[in-house]
Amino acid sequence: MTKPRSVPALLALSSSLRAARTGRELSLRKLADKLGVHAQTLSDWETGKRPPTIDEVAHLLGFLRLTPAERQRIMRLWHQLDSPTFIETLSPDTTSLQQKLDELAVRSWEWAPHTVPESLQTTEYSRAILRRDQTPPDDADVEFFLRQARQLDRKQPRQRTVLLSAAALAPAPESQLHAINTTSDCHQLKIMLAPMTTGTERRIEPFTVYETAGKTFTVALRHHDNVIFVNDRSLVQRYRSTFTALEQEAIGHADGA
Template sequence: MTKASPCLPALLALSASLRGARTAEGLGLRRLAHKLGVSAQALSLWETGKRAPAIEDVAHVLGFLRVSPEEYDRVMRLRRHLEDPISIEALGAGSTSHRRALEELAVRTFEWAPHVVPEPLQTTEYIRAIAQDRAAAPDDLDQAIFEHQVRQLDQGWTGHRTVLVGAAALAPAIEPQLQALRAASNFPGLAIRIVPPAVAKTIDAFTIYEGQGSAFTVALRHQDNIIFVSEPDAVQGYRSTFKALERGSVTCADFRPGPSCETP
């Protein structure tokens, strides 16, 4: 029977966890490899996600570095489920985030945002309008805008990114947000298109990450979790859906808001 390939997000999270445990102890890669009795090349491959370490090797590394029992259980759980075609991560999982690792390593990214403009592209007016709809207190509103600006500085675009924004997502602040999207469309490696209401399908937001060697992973947000799917047939279905939406989309410059884009 053919062995399943490691799930890319889980493999990246595992590699980041091993690397983080080593650096937390102030050990260089070669020094740790020598103490573990493994080659520096093997350890490097484990820490960069280019090769999946055996369960025994993961336990050996974590045990030598004396990580906390909670961290030990978390990382070992990652390794045990490495071949699962689906992995789940709680939002705000920190530096070993599956999503962050995919963002950094993706060659190309395809994002469908039917209801909310992606956070790095949101304007201050857009955030303010959303907060006002939720009856946020002034102090909470200022804090939300500040946190958004910090995240914008922290999250740059890597590789080539295509973003399809549903026309309904513009509703909180149509004109300023549309102007911002038109300006952002000029950024190198970033393509933004608007999907009119007549074309938009009743499918929730998703992001497709393409890594080296045409390895694809789909990220789906569900409540407080992100679900990562690498099963080939499921990935192909999302890729086909994205292409269909893209065919019916228009450029930001050509899009003209209509009544259907207004907030009810």
């Protein structure tokens, strides 16, 4: 059986190939002609629909005459296509692969024990988070407007379930809870509140399980400036089971309230 490709690694590779081409001001058709491939083939490589072979990557990078460091980085991405784990280092000037997964996903399950997901945050909540983190006022204004822009650009997955702990609402409970109750009317989005009773939930770090086309599952784990993406089937199943257990507890709490 063929091992499933790492969706995040494929996204990183495809976007890097496109950036390498556009950085040299080459049109897709012109580069395809130079490489002796169909323009649609090159487009498939750059959109992640189909990865190139190692020989095709080497030929493309050789033609573009990339720096040794950039060439090595892209080759490493290719070699990670079959790896069950992919680590992304976040930077202010790049779009996270997690946002691209949000756009590609047909379904997602998210556990948010500490902070309401950015796409669901109210204005009051976002500003409260920035104050809590002691972000300098000028930086806070910039970050706030960047968050607003990301929310406008973000496409929600077809079906999304978000499980929040009560603690996550703390920075602005009234406005945020009202917004959640309003948003929950959307049939594509299901939001539930989990009680903080035994303290077990506090030890489960935030995670999101994404399902993309072809029933491919990826778990995203965010740690400070890194996001760890996991495609290993046994680990994915563990996270899906964990989410189900937390969801059942939330349902039981709601029924008994």
